[in-house]
Amino acid sequence: MSTIQVKTMAEFTASGEQPDILFWVGCSGSFDDRAKKITRAIVRILNHVNIKFAILGAEESCTGDPAKRAGNEFLFQMQAMTNITTLNNYNIKKIVTGCPHCFNTLKNEYPALGGNYEVIHHTQLVQQLINEGKLKVEGGEFKGKKIVFHDPCYLGRANDVYEAPREVIQNLDADLAEMKRSRAKGLCCGAGGAQMFKEAEKGSREVNIERAEEALAENPDVIAVACPFCNTMMTDGVKHFNKETQTKVLDVAELVAGANNL
Amino acid sequence: MISSGIFCILLIGASALFYINIKKVRRNILLGKDVEVKGDLKTMLRVAFGQSKMATRPIPFILHLFVYVGFVLINIEVLEMFVDGVFQTHRAFSFLGGFYNFLIGFFEVLAFLVTFGCAVFLIRRNIVHVKRLVMKELNGWAKTDANIILCSEIIMMSALFLMNAADQTLQVRGNEHYTTAGSFPVSQFIAPFLTNMNDGTLIFMERFCWWLHIVGIFGFLNYLPISKHLHILLAFPNTYYSNLKPKGEFSTLASVTDVVAPNFDPAYQPQTDPNNPQRFGVKDVQDLTWKNLLDAYSCTECGRCTSSCPQNITGKKLSPRKIIMDTRDRLEEVGKNIDKNKGVFVDDGKALLGDYVTHEEIWACNTCNACVQECPVNINPLEIILEMRRYLVMEESNSPAELNGMFSNVENNGAPWQFSPSDRANWINEQ
Numbered sequence A: 001m002s003t004i005q006v007k008t009m010a011e012f013t014a015s016g017e018q019p020d021i022l023f024w025v026g027c028s029g030s031f032d033d034r035a036k037k038i039t040r041a042i043v044r045i046l047n048h049v050n051i052k053f054a055i056l057g058a059e060e061s062c063t064g065d066p067a068k069r070a071g072n073e074f075l076f077q078m079q080a081m082t083n084i085t086t087l088n089n090y091n092i093k094k095i096v097t098g099c100p101h102c103f104n105t106l107k108n109e110y111p112a113l114g115g116n117y118e119v120i121h122h123t124q125l126v127q128q129l130i131n132e133g134k135l136k137v138e139g140g141e142f143k144g145k146k147i148v149f150h151d152p153c154y155l156g157r158a159n160d161v162y163e164a165p166r167e168v169i170q171n172l173d174a175d176l177a178e179m180k181r182s183r184a185k186g187l188c189c190g191a192g193g194a195q196m197f198k199e200a201e202k203g204s205r206e207v208n209i210e211r212a213e214e215a216l217a218e219n220p221d222v223i224a225v226a227c228p229f230c231n232t233m234m235t236d237g238v239k240h241f242n243k244e245t246q247t248k249v250l251d252v253a254e255l256v257a258g259a260n261n262l
Numbered sequence B: 001m002i003s004s005g006i007f008c009i010l011l012i013g014a015s016a017l018f019y020i021n022i023k024k025v026r027r028n029i030l031l032g033k034d035v036e037v038k039g040d041l042k043t044m045l046r047v048a049f050g051q052s053k054m055a056t057r058p059i060p061f062i063l064h065l066f067v068y069v070g071f072v073l074i075n076i077e078v079l080e081m082f083v084d085g086v087f088q089t090h091r092a093f094s095f096l097g098g099f100y101n102f103l104i105g106f107f108e109v110l111a112f113l114v115t116f117g118c119a120v121f122l123i124r125r126n127i128v129h130v131k132r133l134v135m136k137e138l139n140g141w142a143k144t145d146a147n148i149i150l151c152s153e154i155i156m157m158s159a160l161f162l163m164n165a166a167d168q169t170l171q172v173r174g175n176e177h178y179t180t181a182g183s184f185p186v187s188q189f190i191a192p193f194l195t196n197m198n199d200g201t202l203i204f205m206e207r208f209c210w211w212l213h214i215v216g217i218f219g220f221l222n223y224l225p226i227s228k229h230l231h232i233l234l235a236f237p238n239t240y241y242s243n244l245k246p247k248g249e250f251s252t253l254a255s256v257t258d259v260v261a262p263n264f265d266p267a268y269q270p271q272t273d274p275n276n277p278q279r280f281g282v283k284d285v286q287d288l289t290w291k292n293l294l295d296a297y298s299c300t301e302c303g304r305c306t307s308s309c310p311q312n313i314t315g316k317k318l319s320p321r322k323i324i325m326d327t328r329d330r331l332e333e334v335g336k337n338i339d340k341n342k343g344v345f346v347d348d349g350k351a352l353l354g355d356y357v358t359h360e361e362i363w364a365c366n367t368c369n370a371c372v373q374e375c376p377v378n379i380n381p382l383e384i385i386l387e388m389r390r391y392l393v394m395e396e397s398n399s400p401a402e403l404n405g406m407f408s409n410v411e412n413n414g415a416p417w418q419f420s421p422s423d424r425a426n427w428i429n430e431q
Ligand code: SF4
Pocket: B305, B308, B309, B310, B311, B312, B318, B319, B320, B364, B365, B366, B367, B368, B369, B370, B371, B372, B381, B382, B385
């Protein structure tokens, strides 16, 4: 594995340069140990295709998504306006996110507060790179493997992005399987709506167990995800069924980086 | 002459009552806050008229299609019944000749399909017990309501068959009032059972069924406003006023922006009237928008939303259908309160949140939009849930302790967990 090259917006500005795209890492991608690996996989891809990108680094702050979904509109708008001030100061035009929640919030909820950017999710960027011929993806270690894709609610239903992650997976020459509930009918992993940060209400089981069971029913080698929160939930779910040796939970970015030995 | 008079009185009476009832529904809906929604005809044609969102579940889709198409088209025959009723004619449209015969036959086939559909629906509810149709929020009125609707439709369709069977028997006998007209692909199988009856009995039977069908229609019309069957009308405006934005986009509260924005932009001009401060979020139905309230009246209680809700599937109390049903029930209660108190609402110490919807339900939601996606008439239960969260957080500071912890982390550390903002880019060097 090569070392990764990352520059912050502050560094770009200091050298009088402007990046082509801002990589919005997100809180999970910045602090969660598992999600940090996904972040680095995304960066490896960006480095591999020589995209001029920047991160905000310490200047990035939570988009406010969990606060908004939990009903704290004050905190959300405080976060949003803080971030918008930063982004607008740096004259950011285009953003790629590592998380569907950041993606949704930046894309759909920042405009009303003065933040207008072209925002894409990392699976969309990877798909574009493949389509433009800038990124070659060959199966590598995933060739012929059975991969089932779990739709993140905030990428799928919330924003109607269903195909980009699937097309990327198909490029791996993998056997893409679908769960019974997929695409618009996909079942949540259980993390959204700020549930990630609290205990579940009383019920018969946890949502992630329900979803992991459904995914494992396909006997996949890999459960592919495109959201760090789904990743946590599905990983826990797979562990619950003691299937972690047979079935790996990997982000689409990790599949691509892994297949290319990045 | 007399029966023409009775018919006209019934027609006028039923229409007047319906007008009064529907005006009340409209008034109740307009108790909601104003919100700008751009109407979209295409969505209405696709989703309501074209039933596009039903197709994901093929069996109920086909059965519902029978009932829906049957209901709409058989109303053409009802038009003739109206003309006959007013002018005391018999089969007034029979001058259309062959085309008329085709139509009557076609309607019989439709009526048969309606009967079949309703019968299977009754079986699904009462014998097979399809899960989403027997959940506990349906106990009581909702369950009775569903059965009343299905049974009435079957009775009305049966009346149509019996009427036609008697009619054709009289036609064959050459009774002068019963001119030869129509074709009877279904009721021809009932007619042989009537051959032993005399003309008087047959005429009585034909008239009785005619009146039963007509009275049934008038009754049904006035049953709509107290029933989930109102969806046959409101599905159209409700889908017309569909939200066309991405489902992930939640509303921006202008009243909050007015407080937050001046910290960032001293020149900011407030968007809301400071002399008329509004409650943050939703506690009671009057805090909802008229669209939310139209949603509540449009719900057909099918439970597609609930059966796709991750929290409900895993045994939690949250049921998006219940949220919508509660909203309608509370709105009806508020409406009755207004009627009783000469047009003004007198505080009854109750509210949607607390008395109908519990905090436990509200906090369980994943905001996953599965319910919104599933609803065949584009109802949005999630918006109501989110608004109630907003009320609890911003008006009552009453959120689960863990969420309060998350809030303070976001506020102080710029992340939902307790990490130092300066460590945000540590991942770069942690290969
Ligand atoms: S948005 Fe909430 S209520 Fe609707 S299906 Fe998802 S968890 Fe259930």
